[in-house]
Amino acid sequence: MIMNKKTLKKLEYNKITELLAEQASSPGGKILCSHLAPMTSLAEITTAQEQTAAAFTRIVKKGRLSFSGVYTVEDSLMRLEIGGALGCNELLRICKLLEVTNRAKAYGRHETVDEEQDCLDVYFDQLEPLSILAGEIRRCIIDEDEISDDASSTLKHIRRSISQTNDKVHSTLLSLVNGSLRTYLQDAIITMRGDRYCLPVKAEYRSQVQGMIHDQSSTGSTLFIEPMAVVKLNNDLKELYGKEQEEIQVILANLSADAAGYVTEIRRNYKLLTELDFIFAKGSFALSLNASKPIFNDHGYIHIREGRHPLLDKKKVVPITVTLGDAFDLLIVTGPNTGGKTVSLKTVGLFTLMGQAGLHIPALDRSELALFHEVYADIGDEQSIEQSLSTFSSHMTNIVSFLQHVDEHSLVLFDELGAGTDPTEGAALATSILSYLHERKIRTMATTHYSELKVYALSTPGVENACCEFDVETLRPTYHLLIGIPGKSNAFAISSKLGLPDYIIADAKERLSEQDESFEDLLADLENSRRTIEKEQQEIAAYKREVEALKQKLEQKQERLDERKERIINEANEKANAILREAKEVADETMKNFRKFGKENISAAEMERERERLRQKIKKTGSGVKLDTKKPKKQHKPSDFKLGEAxxxxxxxxxxxxxxxxxxxxxxxxxxxxxxxxxxxxxxxxIDEPVITGKHLQKTSSGKMKMKKTMSVRPEINLLGKTVDEAIAELDKYLDDAYMSHISPVRIVHGKGTGALRSGIHNYLKRQKHVKSYRLGAFGEGDAGVTIVEFK
Known part of the structure; x- marks a missing residue:
């Protein structure tokens, strides 16, 4: 584990565990959340991350699982193990624990057999709801102060006797209050003194009322007397109440004995539920942060994609993208104060701690984190008045302490390294410290104001500059982290915007060395180039989106044109078929008439009239259709045509x-x-035709035959409503066409009905040599109303 408590405090890791504990709903779960610490075993981290991811997925699919009611019952279980009896409150706690167990068990079940298993199934599978024990406790105990009448037949009989005796006491006292004792009473009421029923009698009539005095008023004017008529009844009541308590103790003892047989299961249930509460708290926390599962590696590579610091306002925090440990192992972040440098530094450190603790990080998917055995951070003001240390001394004391322990498995974070002393010496010292860490290949991220460190990063392989963007026009930081570009201090620009006279700024610029000034100009040029490139990239992205939109529109338009073309062709084919049918009818009628004219002696004038009628009818039919008289794509010679040519x-x-x-x-x-x-x-x-060979087709002398590969052969034929003979005739031609077009399988839609059509089709299919197999449709294919045919 990472034991550097100072780093945990500097990176505010404790605030993360506090937020995590708020997601837990049981005391035990909250404790586990509060004590969560980063791990250094890659296997343990991977397991914890998978558990968080599984809980996250279940919460999204099924909602949150409440563990309210899971309280520690260890003391009660220890008493049960030595044969002790539990009270109502303790038994109810066990009952609530078992009820939560039952609820969690139901939540953990998968809705379907095919639903994907996850790593939490092992927890849910071990839960034992003990429903019979929980039901018995709930049946007998209503709440902490009340036992149900149905807890036992003896208790029910005792309480019935108590009720009856109470009724007798009240009726007897009421008869006295409303009868012979009415004039002796201070008030016509029945009262209780201790556990005895009494009447308030005036002191002067004490001798008129026979009974036992239990109390008197503060003035002595009223005596509370238990009349002799109800003394025995009150004694009976007291005895019954005693028996009731004895029976309650028997009931509690029996329930305790039942629970004692399941001490191991109850203890295991509590442990499992507490761990599940902790795991689901991590899942809920990830959901609240819109976090994702990081990918871990053990070769020191960090790549955070648009990470958001989890303790900042989600609506205001600016995502940062950070890379470290691949092309470079030292990242130097520069820029003005309040520009987000420290936030960037803390984000990298805190994400590392969260990831190694098994928590998801608020960043995009496929973000990568490296496994570190230690994280060292020198962040914030370390000044100590008690130890009489300056800011520089306190920082240096902290740095010295962990430079003695760092190794290649460490992550080091510096905030304003070398600050608090002479700038020249501070810059030189900072450069030396960073150079030492760089030579040892220790992953390091540092923030600074020193230009010398910017130059060091530019001139040293394996070291990279970064800056937090600052808008000089608005004097506001944008908080964007830009890797590969050193930041400007912008001191002159900021001072000018704030109203510092130009002559002072000009004088300050003259005091800069030529080298410093040219370096700042170089940074300005880099910044301008970056802005230009970003703008062009945004324009390119916009153009890509526009092209994609136009492409989609064109595809949609082409689809509509294809649909329209197919519809027009179908309509034309239907019209042509109608014309052919009409032509056939005319031809049949003409032949019939000619035969009639031959048998009968019909005049030439009548035959001419009949011929004129047919001519007009053909003319009318021809005028209703316009034929496509397109020329052929290729002029053919007579020798090109052969018998049987398509x-x-x-x-x-x-x-x-x-x-x-x-x-x-x-x-x-x-x-x-x-x-x-x-x-x-x-x-x-x-028509060009592909030449195919068919195993069961009639062959020519060359063993080949031609087929027309037509696009009009559909993979389905509808025979609904046809007789068996009609269907077989149509099916025979369709199967030949489908087989020659290499369409397999095909669907025959015949419906369920009486089954006669289906049987006829199946009998026909049995006899076809080119049919490999056929079957009824499965669920989703049409069931028994469809037959699926495959060709050989």
Whole structure:
């Protein structure tokens, strides 16, 4: 453990543990939080970080788990171990502990079997709620001062007798108050003296009322007498109350005996709940800080990404990004006072302590921390009046004390190293101290005003400058930490803004050496360059966002165009199919009429009228559609066309196969489904087809066959509402098309219904050689209403 208590105090680590303790809900958990200390074992740190992360995740998913009611019961358990009996309060504490155990056990269960396990399961699995014992205690004890009537049948009988005896006492006394003794009483009331019922009798009528005197008023005018008629009843009551207490002791003894059998489980439950309260306090603390799990390494590399000091106002704190231990092991931070140098220094030190204590750090994900065995910090004013030490002496005393113990596993933090003495000597001393640590490869971060240290950082490999940005225009620090750029003191600029006369500032500048002045000018140029680069980076980032937005819009527009194109093509295909159906009907009607004209003696005039009617009908149909008469992409020669060649008829926007070779005019017949038409080769376009081999396809002489790879073959066919014969006919063609298009698997939607259609389809599939397997759809695929088919 890191035992340097002075460092813990300087970095305000104790305030972190105080905030952590506020997140715990049990006294034991708060103690563990208060005593939390950084660790030096990487395995222990990793385990603690994983526990914090698991608690954080559970809190986000399920909410916070309260451990209120988990009080130490060790004294009670020790009494049980030696056979003692517990009181109501002690048994209730055990009961509350077991109830919290039961609640925690339920919280720890995973909602589903597949839910990911975490490192806290081992804690929840060991909890023993002892529900029967807790239920028995809760049944018998209502609160700390009251035992339930149902705790035992004997107690219930005693209390019923007490109630009945009380009723008799009251009825007897009431009859006396309202009857023969009314004139002798000071007031017509029933009162209690001790545990006896009495009546307030006037002193002068003492002899008229038979009974025992228990008390008198301060004036002596009233005597409190227990009438003889209720003495026996009061005696019976006193005896019953005694029996009640005896039975209560028996009940408590029995409950204590039951609890004594589970001392080990109860003690383990308390320990586990206390540790869980501590772990969940760490998770809640991480949630309140919006913190993340740091990545630890043992080679001294620190990379904090936008870290926020946890003790500063979350709304005002400016995140810092710090790197140390990779390209350089010494970081020198410069800049004006109140610029955030000390905060940056404390942030690095405090994050190291928090991380090694198993706490998440308020920084972005993938922040890295190094494992250190010691952290040494010289921060703040160490002046001691009692020891008659100056500020410089006290700082140097502190530095000397830990320079004797530092090693390569240490982190050293200096605030204003070398301050409080002559600047020249202080700068030289500071340079020597830092050089010594740098040569030993000890990770060090220091803040300073000295220009000599800026030069040292610029000229020494493995040493880097950093500065806290300062806005001269507003005279306000921005608190941004900039690594790689030394900071300016800005003394002249600040003084000028505050109203110091220009002639004084000019005189001061003249007193600067030429080397100092040129160095300050160099820093100013670096600062201006940095601002320019940052501005350009912001512009580039804005352009990237704009390009990304335009890209998304273009993709969305292209998707809409594709959808529109597909819709138009589908509508055109439907329209063409309708025209073909109408043409077929006209052709069928014409053939029927010709056959009728041949059998009957029809006049030529009537035949001409019929032909004119058909011509008008065809003309009307043709005028309702505009065909795409695009020219083919490539002019084909007659020799290009072969029987069976797949072609597209551009004027009809239909595909078919060549059924005859071209004649001298370039005309040939094309089979388009049921339609066979003569077309000129200028209206045709040959469709390129991939050549495939099929294991179960009919082969040509070369063992190959051509197929049309069409994009219109869908991975699903819908046969809902069809008869078995209709469905099989449609399915047969669809399976051939899907198989030749290499689509596998495919879905056949047939619905559940009576099951006849499904059975017919399955019987058909059994006989298909190119079907590898088929099955009903699983949950999410359509269940029994869908069959999934895979091809060989």
């Amino acid at each position: 072609v597209k008829v551009l004027s009809l926007n239909l595909t078919g196969t060549v059924s005859s070779l071209p004649n001298a005019k370039g005309d040939l017949f094309v089979q388009m489904g049921i339609l066979r038409s003569q077309v000129n080769i200028s209206d045709l376009e040959i």
